[in-house]
Amino acid sequence: xxxxxxxxxxxxxxxxxxxxxxxxxxxxxxxxxxxxxxxxxxxxxxxxxxxxxxxxxxxxxxxxxxxxxxxxxxxxxxxxxxxxxxxxxxxxxxxxxxxxxxxxxxxxxxxx
Amino acid sequence: xxxxxxxxxxxxxxxxxxxxxxxxxxxxxxxxxxxxxxxxxxxxxxxxxxxxxxxxxxxxxxxxxxxxxxxxxxxxxxxxxxxxxxxxxxxxxxxxxxxxxxxxxxxxxxxx
Numbered sequence: 001x002x003x004x005x006x007x008x009x010x011x012x013x014x015x016x017x018x019x020x021x022x023x024x025x026x027x028x029x030x031x032x033x034x035x036x037x038x039x040x041x042x043x044x045x046x047x048x049x050x051x052x053x054x055x056x057x058x059x060x061x062x063x064x065x066x067x068x069x070x071x072x073x074x075x076x077x078x079x080x081x082x083x084x085x086x087x088x089x090x091x092x093x094x095x096x097x098x099x100x101x102x103x104x105x106x107x108x109x110x111x112x
Numbered sequence: 113x114x115x116x117x118x119x120x121x122x123x124x125x126x127x128x129x130x131x132x133x134x135x136x137x138x139x140x141x142x143x144x145x146x147x148x149x150x151x152x153x154x155x156x157x158x159x160x161x162x163x164x165x166x167x168x169x170x171x172x173x174x175x176x177x178x179x180x181x182x183x184x185x186x187x188x189x190x191x192x193x194x195x196x197x198x199x200x201x202x203x204x205x206x207x208x209x210x211x212x213x214x215x216x217x218x219x220x221x222x223x224x
Contacts, residue, residue: 042203
């Protein structure tokens with residue numbers, strides 16, 4: 001069953017704008033990960049945030065985690081056309097520390 | 113190679129036929145995972161291999177699905193008597209630990 005749920009399902013922005021997507025989950029987690037999937041390609045691991053962390057940065061990516069609300073957000077700043085992809089959040093629960101549970105993803109389209 | 117590879121990249125089969133999908137993980141990665149991604153949906157966990165431990169098969173949807181792994185190398189996912197609802201992209205991932213998983217490009221299976 002799917003643990004994470006992304007919101008919105010789809011997002012269309014202009015190049016240079018920021019893109020924000022959210023993920024909610026249901027059970028206590030060990031860590032939460034964000035992945036990107038370009039059309040027709042495999043998933044790429046973007047960033048991991050542990051349950052005791054609140055914010056993490058990697059290049060133009062910023063991830064926040066609120067364990068009290070069981071939610072996370074992914075911010076992509078100064079978006080580029082190459083950022084067009086589907087973004088998935090995935091969680092590893094405390095009770096099952098190897099099994100990733102994925103949401104349905106947010107499809108981001110960056111217009112030139 | 114440097115990444116996870118999967119073969120074939122595309123497979124079209126007739127309902128009722130058996131198919132075998134192959135995954136070559138990254139060398140040294142003891143953990144190997146199979147996922148299924150139906151169109152427009154998140155990833156579903158299928159099975160997990162970790163070293164010589166008994167695999168976690170809890171995600172396999174039916175007894176038509178089985179998977180094997182030779183040591184810490186190649187894995188094959190077999191679907192017997194394929195059904196149309198088996199049509200999906202089957203993704204393999206490997207990791208050294210349960211943190212970041214590296215995904216292959218997937219096998220797109222179409223059951224006619």
